[in-house]
Amino acid sequence: MAHLVEVAFKGNRKEFFLWDYPDPPPLKAAVIVDVDRGEDLGYVHALGELAAKRNGGCSHGCGTSLPERKALRLATEKDRNLSKDLAALNEEARRKAMERVRANSLGMKLSDAEWQWDRKKLTLYFTADKRVDFRNLVRDLASMFRTRIELKQIGVRDEAKRLDGIGRCGRQYCSASWLPELRPVNLGVAKEQRLSLNPSQISGACGRLMCCLRYEHEFYVQSRKRFPKEGKVVTTSLGEEKVLSIDIFHERLTLRGMEGEARSLTLAEFRQEIERPAGEGAGVATIEEESHAEAISPDEISPELMYTSEHPVLRLPAEISDAMDRRPALATDADAANKRRRGRRGGRRGRGSDDGPAGSS
Numbered sequence: 001m002a003h004l005v006e007v008a009f010k011g012n013r014k015e016f017f018l019w020d021y022p023d024p025p026p027l028k029a030a031v032i033v034d035v036d037r038g039e040d041l042g043y044v045h046a047l048g049e050l051a052a053k054r055n056g057g058c059s060h061g062c063g064t065s066l067p068e069r070k071a072l073r074l075a076t077e078k079d080r081n082l083s084k085d086l087a088a089l090n091e092e093a094r095r096k097a098m099e100r101v102r103a104n105s106l107g108m109k110l111s112d113a114e115w116q117w118d119r120k121k122l123t124l125y126f127t128a129d130k131r132v133d134f135r136n137l138v139r140d141l142a143s144m145f146r147t148r149i150e151l152k153q154i155g156v157r158d159e160a161k162r163l164d165g166i167g168r169c170g171r172q173y174c175s176a177s178w179l180p181e182l183r184p185v186n187l188g189v190a191k192e193q194r195l196s197l198n199p200s201q202i203s204g205a206c207g208r209l210m211c212c213l214r215y216e217h218e219f220y221v222q223s224r225k226r227f228p229k230e231g232k233v234v235t236t237s238l239g240e241e242k243v244l245s246i247d248i249f250h251e252r253l254t255l256r257g258m259e260g261e262a263r264s265l266t267l268a269e270f271r272q273e274i275e276r277p278a279g280e281g282a283g284v285a286t287i288e289e290e291s292h293a294e295a296i297s298p299d300e301i302s303p304e305l306m307y308t309s310e311h312p313v314l315r316l317p318a319e320i321s322d323a324m325d326r327r328p329a330l331a332t333d334a335d336a337a338n339k340r341r342r343g344r345r346g347g348r349r350g351r352g353s354d355d356g357p358a359g360s361s
Helices: 048-057 077-103 134-147 157-161 188-193 217-224 267-295 318-326 333-355
Strands: 005-006 016-021 030-035 038-047 070-074 109-115 123-127 150-154 234-235 239-247 254-259 262-266
Touching: 005 030, 005 048, 016 234, 030 077, 038 048, 038 070, 077 109, 077 123, 077 134, 109 157, 123 134, 123 157, 134 150, 134 333, 234 267, 254 267, 262 267
Parallel strands: 016 070, 123 150
Antiparallel strands: 005 016, 005 038, 030 038, 030 070, 109 123, 234 239, 239 254, 254 262
């Protein structure tokens, strides 16, 4: 059975191949692989279960299916020497291509150039703010280098991944060292973590927000679900208070009352205060309702009175409730208007009968 291997090329570019030999190749060994219209040299990056896992989860993988291309053989000393000579040729090709870009007045930046190991293809990577028509440029480069030319537009994050470097943390770029997929990072991630919104402090070498801002984002989201939202008005033992700020690391929050006094308490204390007023408030309401119901007679109770703040009668004794049921239903506004209209018409008919029929002598 063929072995699945992940091979790394220049510019942190990685692809998967099949190794049709009984024994897998050594890790980091140089191998010659089959590529589009030729051969290329790369280095073994992952083998076995690790390669299968990366194949299913990486953006450059092919999921559960196996790749079609194969790794042909181990590279010889001569093959490795030819590959080292390509480093100087890559830089020379990039400089010549940049001259043609300026001559054609194209708004693009050539980031890197990569010769295929057998020199049958030259790939140029560039960045641009908008779409670029480079058909004339491809014809000029094909006549200059006498080989197949391929132009690939990449983003600024992919450019940083290809060129590599050291970040502000003092370590190699995550995108160039281990990060399998460059996921987008928006400003909301920085706001969720209460970081500075100054672009110069939260941006990487590529000019975009740093990839590491996403590493702890899920922790902040799950932790904030345990706290009330900032700016929300809550009811505690002291009455209504507004949530000023929360501290998810120390599990504390700051509240401010209606009179402007601020206080800080733990999350556990806050939950106790939230639950305590509800239980105490229900008992107080029951006592007030019963005492107020005894002081009011059935004839004095009306629907408007039952739901006003001065008379919060929500539960009535049985004798008062029976008296309310025996009272006639109140007429609606529409019924009262109809009665008034019928009364006016009846009055006219009555007056007409007293005076005699219209037109009589």
